[in-house]
Amino acid sequence: MEEKVLMKGNEAIAEAAIRSGCRHYFGYPITPQTEIAAYMSKVMPKIGGTFLQAESEVAAINMVYGVASTGKRVMTSSSSPGISLKSEGLSYLAGSDLPALVINVQRGGPGLGGIQPSQSDYFQATKGGGHGDYHMIVLAPSSVQEMASLTMKGFELADKYRMTSMILADGTIGQMMEAITFPETKSETVDTPWAVTGTECKRPHNIINSLSLVPEELERFNIQRFERYAEVEKNECMWESYEMEDAEICVVAFGIAARVAKNAIVAARAEGIKAGMIRPITLWPFPKAALYEASKKVKAFVSVELSMGQMIEDIELAIRCSRPVSLCRRVGGVIPNPEEVLNSIREAMKGGN
């Protein structure tokens, strides 16, 4: 049997990355994700890997770009303000079709904001963040176990689709400790004929690049990239359904908000309200089909978010505005308690009748 270990969410990410074969980490200190860098700085030198504390988030993501160009697994981690700085690099990674893993342990914003948990980088993560037409695969863990398993999944998907995977976590899951097991890792090697490794004078030179000065050529590259994105949308949507069989109210929540929502759903059912939840695990691709199916059965949706209401727009699009969607939200580092979510469920039940 796999060994159970007690770990912080941030440490689980670091250990999972190492077990996934990642040997290159670049970071810059920022709360609440610094445990990742601390863990890497301890372990990497002992296993022949790279830990480098970069001069900035901008430098760190460009070091990631350098390693990714060689086809090797690489990651960086940060929190909200740092991700804004990395956004230049995220756009270039997308434009050059390079695989990488980026961790965002979110804190409240905008600006310097605060250091307490938040989910207000949903738009930034799922709609691009940097300039140009592009997507990242966005994975939203709601437990320390998922911090580990989704990190591993993130590397696999990044390699498979030559994309950046982002773990969109929050300060709570980053900081809390839970007992977890590390799944067996398959060390699948993906062919990287595009990588720069030195030609050895045996092949034409490879060029890692996002510049195309001919408009028709650049258009073609964008279209080809979106054909790949369509494959991701078709194949890689992940979500958890909870108590949805007979549900009349569908709560939609991810990350720490989903943990709180589960308690509220138990309480709602105790007072006779048939509530359930769809928890998106991939925020991009967003589980549109699952929500659309649910919309045929439920009376109303409740989006529970640690933001002023960002995911709610994707829910409304996914269900084509066919049902009312209400918002239960706290921001600035405040987490809603189950009672607040329960009240939103009660309200939705009234309104949906």
Add this chain to the structure above:
Amino acid sequence: MIVFDKPKSLTDTPFHYCPGCTHGIVHRLVAEAIDEFGIEGKTIGVAPVGCAVLAYNYFACDMVEAAHGRAPAVATGLKRALPDRVIFTYQGDGDLASIGMAETVHAATRNENITIIFINNAIYGMTGGQMAPTSLPGQVTQTSPYGRDVKTAGYPVKICEILSQLDGPTYLERVAVNNVKNVRNAKKAIRKAFQNQIEGKGFSLIEVISTCPTNWGMTPEKALAWVDEKMIPYYPLGVYTDRSAERGEEEK
């Protein structure tokens, strides 16, 4: 008998550079050095944003195009991933001395084992001749139409002098390519910058005083003379740091 030929490390793609621009000379010197060390198959170059943005089409080795100013960070990633490969960046003054200043200074202070070729022509060429961090006091550019006023625009950035204050870098030299003697010296410096990396000695940066006849508004001939008259007096040529004798494999 062939007495003079194109280096193997350059492709057959014609350069897009303006007549009289010295990028072509420096490309050739870099390619000659790569040829002479026989490292074409194990070299990876990093192109900048600026006039040399298309350098990836000209060098025959594997190439990466970096975001503006980020080449030293990209090169750091490449070198850490592939320590037995030879990594060089080729950057202009806006790229290296303005937007990429942090990446430049920190790659130098880490003594990152890479080679940087830094083209200083005192102007932003690609975007049409704006004031560069290295534009001379009084120099007229598109964004300093009355001449660079040091009271509002400050003074030029002297990269070799700045980096020479650090304990990190192994080798810093400023050269020029405006006459045969200077080209020969430039070649020697570029060779040494590659040799240092091959021997694991660390960070080498060669600043090459270059011309931009188009944006300086001069004939190529006048531009070469302007290097002697204006540029070199402000940016003295020479070796600014050389720790290559005291560094080797054991330190890296």
